[in-house]
Amino acid sequence: MSADASHANANAHGSRRSYLLGFLLSVVLTAVPFWLVMTGAIADAATTAALVVVLAIVQILVHTVFFLHVNPRAEGGWTLMAYAFTAVLVVICIGGSLWIMHHLNLNMMPITGTEMSNQP
Missing domain, CATH: 1.20.5 (Single alpha-helices involved in coiled-coils or other helix-helix interfaces)
Structure with a gap:
């Protein structure tokens, strides 16, 4: 059995482009909430907290799709x-x-x- 045949049924991994896109999105989705909290750009604390939670959920989805490759085909x-x-x-x-x-x-x-x- 060759090395290629052993991976025939394996799910497709991401490309370099998809990994870089996932990484850049992760960096942005980490930096934006950090900036919001540290600068106090939004005066209302409840709005800031809600925005941080929303961005955290988006980041979970980015990690799931780009790095864990969870999709309907996998x-x-x-x-x-x-x-x-x-x-x-x-x-x-x-x-x-x-x-x-x-x-x-x-x-x-x-x-x-x-x-x-x-x-x-």
Whole structure:
């Protein structure tokens, strides 16, 4: 069995151009949020945080496509399906945790000065 035949079923790897494009996008998607936070270019902290999160999600997608080669063609689409399943689980875990913490915060009894004096 020759070396070429052993790789006949392997998925196509990226070209030098695609790796460089992925690298440049990664650098930009790292530098822009860093610049936003360090310079305070956007006065509203909530907007800055939301933009940083959006750019982080875009960077995850860039890494997935350009470096991990997850696409509908790879492994007959199973890698994309596994990736989507993992993303759904992460969203459920994070969303559920935030929902639970929000409702715990709403339903906790506030501690007043008289209740603290009864503490040992």
